[in-house]
Amino acid sequence: MNSLFKKVGILLLGLVLTCGAGSVQAQVKKGSQMFKIVVFGDSLSAGYQVPKNQSFAAQLQGRLFKTGLNNVIVINHSRSGETTAGGLRRLPAVLEKENPNGLILELGINDVLRGLSVTEVQNNLSKMIELCQKKGVSVLLVGMKAPPYAGIMYQQRFDKMYSNLAKKYKLLLYPFFMKGLIEMENGAPQTKGNYMLGDNLHPNVQGISLMVQNIMPYISEFLKKNKINPPRWR
Numbered sequence: 001m002n003s004l005f006k007k008v009g010i011l012l013l014g015l016v017l018t019c020g021a022g023s024v025q026a027q028v029k030k031g032s033q034m035f036k037i038v039v040f041g042d043s044l045s046a047g048y049q050v051p052k053n054q055s056f057a058a059q060l061q062g063r064l065f066k067t068g069l070n071n072v073i074v075i076n077h078s079r080s081g082e083t084t085a086g087g088l089r090r091l092p093a094v095l096e097k098e099n100p101n102g103l104i105l106e107l108g109i110n111d112v113l114r115g116l117s118v119t120e121v122q123n124n125l126s127k128m129i130e131l132c133q134k135k136g137v138s139v140l141l142v143g144m145k146a147p148p149y150a151g152i153m154y155q156q157r158f159d160k161m162y163s164n165l166a167k168k169y170k171l172l173l174y175p176f177f178m179k180g181l182i183e184m185e186n187g188a189p190q191t192k193g194n195y196m197l198g199d200n201l202h203p204n205v206q207g208i209s210l211m212v213q214n215i216m217p218y219i220s221e222f223l224k225k226n227k228i229n230p231p232r233w234r
């Protein structure tokens with residue numbers, strides 16, 4: 001299973017502008033105030049090797065529309081292979097271009113695979129969060145878990161890093177993005193069900209659907225925190 005995670009470094013993270021901003025915005029109700037969310041992460045959220053309209057951002061957008069939230073727009077600015085350092089370099093331009101209300105921040109696992117220290121990863125994530133908060137952009141922080149080959153001390157520090165950041169910056173935290181697809185058993189990752197692509201590293205369409213389902217309670221809380229209340233949740 002170690003080799004499974006080592007391969008991720010070659011493959012992780014991508015820029016996919018799901019649903020095309022124009023086509024999505026066309027569905028926004030006239031007179032409603034648009035709440036724009038940017039998904040900012042790696043290949044796990046980018047839509048690696050799945051149709052553009054089945055990426056995480058696209059499926060999340062569809063789920064929100066089904067609840068009646070036609071004023072919430074989800075835009076995908078994830079990129080395959082992205083690290084926290086790369087994300088930090090890209091983020092100012094993304095914030096300038098999109099001027100979002102919220103940002104789903106899902107980065108860190110590629111840094112583990114490249115051997116970066118937890119301190120470096122945390123510093124980069126901190127700077128991204130601070131950039132967002134200075135611009136009034138609300139952040140939903142998404143966590144990952146370090147693979148066993150990183151070492152037990154590294155695992156513990158990395159896994160706790162996300163909760164530490166959430167506490168420091170008063171953020172809502174979704175603890176593990178791959179919940180239900182990859183579970184840690186006795187300290188080792190195990191894939192679950194038929195939710196992964198053939199590489200056994202990235203979610204397939206069904207896996208992404210489960211990811212959206214699992215994160216929805218946190219999305220609900222995130223939106224309510226930002227005074228966006230849906231007429232109903234499915």
